[in-house]
Amino acid sequence: MASILDVTNLSGGYGEVQVLKDVTVSIAEGQVTAFVGSNGAGKTTLMRLLAGLIPATSGQINLQGECVNALSPPDRLARGVSLVPEGRLVFPDFTVADTLRMGAYAPHARSGWRERAEQMYALFPRLRERRTSQAGFLSGGEQQMLALARSLMSKPKVLLLDEPTLGLAPTMVQELFSILADIHKTGVTIGLVEQNVHAALTMADYAYVLEDGEIAFHGPSDEILASSAVKAAYLGIDEEA
Numbered sequence: 379m380a381s382i383l384d385v386t387n388l389s390g391g392y393g394e395v396q397v398l399k400d401v402t403v404s405i406a407e408g409q410v411t412a413f414v415g416s417n418g419a420g421k422t423t424l425m426r427l428l429a430g431l432i433p434a435t436s437g438q439i440n441l442q443g444e445c446v447n448a449l450s451p452p453d454r455l456a457r458g459v460s461l462v463p464e465g466r467l468v469f470p471d472f473t474v475a476d477t478l479r480m481g482a483y484a485p486h487a488r489s490g491w492r493e494r495a496e497q498m499y500a501l502f503p504r505l506r507e508r509r510t511s512q513a514g515f516l517s518g519g520e521q522q523m524l525a526l527a528r529s530l531m532s533k534p535k536v537l538l539l540d541e542p543t544l545g546l547a548p549t550m551v552q553e554l555f556s557i558l559a560d561i562h563k564t565g566v567t568i569g570l571v572e573q574n575v576h577a578a579l580t581m582a583d584y585a586y587v588l589e590d591g592e593i594a595f596h597g598p599s600d601e602i603l604a605s606s607a608v609k610a611a612y613l614g615i616d617e618e619a
């Protein structure tokens with residue numbers, strides 16, 4: 379299986395604080411790769427390193443075989459690495475329609491943006507209903523959908539999602555996972571950070587378990603789901619309880 383992103387011996391953090399230590403992971407083309415682990419394990423830090431928001435102190439990030447360490451976040455976006463950050467961060471004053479158009483701002487994504495916006499409205503009917511609303515007036519779940527759709531407007535080769543269901547009501551969590559499955563079916567490669575471990579592993583093909591800035595365990599996600607030892611040791615899921 380060809381991989382889109384290959385990360386080798388990556389370290390990085392914030393100033394003096396080395397959060398991620400010697401992490402080697404890869405995201406295979408067409409698959410969903412999950413990154414799970416307890417609070418503070420370094421999942422968001424890994425996503426920031428992949429998107430170029432913080433620099434690597436050592437190691438290498440390759441996108442389809444090409445090193446992107448030196449590229450800025452917009453340059454990585456132009457090559458197809460799109461991160462939907464924790465907390466979604468949509469501009470509250472922009473309408474839904476303007477937000478989608480803005481998502482296609484990068485030169486490579488401009489042509490065909492109208493058709494792509496229509497595809498987004500087909501994928502997210504709630505966004506079509508709210509197309510003239512300002513993003514700040516949308517519910518949390520709708521804002522998450524908008525952030526996802528904005529990201530898809532940039533024609534990503536790999537869509538990185540940091541806690542897309544955080545803070546959402548259970549029915550909205552289900553709806554979002556079903557939309558993610560639809561997005562995946564269209565051939566988009568996904569890197570997924572989720573606190574909703576069971577749902578993430580059920581959806582993912584492969585998973586990495588982070589602990590204290592390192593990869594504690596990795597494997598096909600069905601194997602992780604089937605291993606009560608791994609779940610108890612790293613994910614706080616104790617089936618005996």
Ligand SMILES: Nc1ncnc2c1ncn2[C@@H]1O[C@H](COP(=O)(O)OP(=O)(O)OP(=O)(O)O)[C@@H](O)[C@H]1O
Pocket residue numbers: 392395397415416417418419420421422423424573
């Ligand atoms: N801006 C920052 N400056 C300094 N340290 C930070 C910063 N952001 C995160 N950290 C530290 O880095 C470590 C990893 O944080 P990170 O946000 O990557 O974890 P996480 O796995 O995403 O956790 P969560 O599940 O709570 O989102 C933590 O110890 C955290 O305190």
Ligand SMILES: [Mg+2]
Pocket residue numbers: 421422423464541
């Ligand atoms: Mg996080």
